[in-house]
Amino acid sequence: MSKTFYSALNKSNVVLLLLAMTVSGTLKAQKLPLPPRANDAISGSTFKNQIETLNLEDREKHIYQQILSGNVPNFLRELTPISFSKTIKDSTYVVTYFxxxxxxxxxxxxxxxxxxxxxxxxxxxxxxxxxTLPTKQIVDQIWTNAQVKLAPSPIPPTAQMTTIPVMWEHNNRLKGQRKVTLKQAPLNVLVAGQKKDVIISNKIYEKSSKPVVIYGWHYQNGTPIQPVYSGHSDTYADYSHGIRLVQDSVLINNKVHLITKVLQDIQKSSLFSDEGVIGKPFYPLDKAQ
Known part of the structure; x- marks a missing residue:
């Protein structure tokens, strides 16, 4: 898919959001914009078996194909709203993002x-x-608002921590933790604490090398195991990393804005960032085209 396609889709999403986010001033639920999961879509365990021996490039092609085709659990499809208000230089902003x-x-x-x-x-x-991907500030806010706060369950570091078997082992650990809470909190409620987040940050562009920036994995007292860290390359992923997608379109004072644009605004960036303006709120995609 081209960047032109991405841009057109993003603009279309904003128009749809203007129609769908508010009806007579009432906030409506937002959905993950993917096709319905097909009746013959493969399970997570079958997918694990299919990609277990693939190299990274082929593995990620398969992940992309599965997700964009709609092979995503139903519990992820209704987005969770997070609302807050903040005063910046005598202006008050009421924000809801998903x-x-x-x-x-x-x-x-x-x-x-x-x-x-x-x-x-x-x-x-x-x-x-x-x-978009979250900022550090958004990750903290998600943890604060989460109905379920799971305790981190680290696996001792080895050379195998970037492999599918270890990723699957951790996945099963987390499913076991989550199972204990299901009677009080079904799968579609906001959960946090179980993984480090891949975040957007100015650190993406601080070095000549292209890093992945990670943060989070909060203890039960709210302290993260992982401070903001950019020591791995952008081709690195291990079992502890999670991808928490955030809808780019948000409501600020009942008007639709884009998080990625707000992050580039000198006055408003602190609504979503505790590191100031993030001039490039994205990872470069030259390797993925």
Whole structure:
């Protein structure tokens, strides 16, 4: 898909959002803009078996194809709204934005795979559907608002932590943790604490090398295991990484804006960023084209 296609889709999303976000002043639910999951779509465990021995490039092609074709659990499809107000230089802003209730996954509600991936692929998926990746500030806000706060479950670091078997092992650990909470909180409620987030940050462009920037994995007291870190390349992903997509279109004082544009605004960037203006709120996609 071309950048022209992405741009056209994003503009279309904004127009649709103007029609759908508010009706007579009432906020409406937002949906993940993917096709319905096909009746013959493969399960998370079948997908795990298909990609287990693939190289990274082929693995990520398969992940992209599955997600864009709609092989995503139903519990991820209704976005969770997060609302807050903030005063900046005597101007008050009332904001509502929408996030995935959990990390991006392949498969069904009964058999899903919370899918670690490189920031290149995450950015490509986000742009294809008019979404963005979170900032550090958004990650913290998601954790604060989460109905379910899971305790981190690290796996001791080894050379295998970037492989599908270890990613699947962690996936099953998290499903076990989540199962305990299902009676009080079904799968479609906002959950946090179980993975590090791939985030957008000025650190993406601070070095000559292209890094992935990660943050989060909050303890139960709200302290993150992982401070903002940019020590891995943008072709790196391990079992602990999660992709939390955030709808780019948001409501600010009942008007539609784009998070990615607000982040570039000197006055308003602090609505979504605690590091000031983020001039390039995205990962470069030259390797993914």
């Amino acid at each position: 996030v995935l209730p959990d990390y991006l996954a392949v498969g069904s509600d009964a058999d899903y795979f919370l899918m670690p991936m490189t920031p290149i692929l995450a950015q490509k998926i986000a742009e294809a559907i008019g979404f």
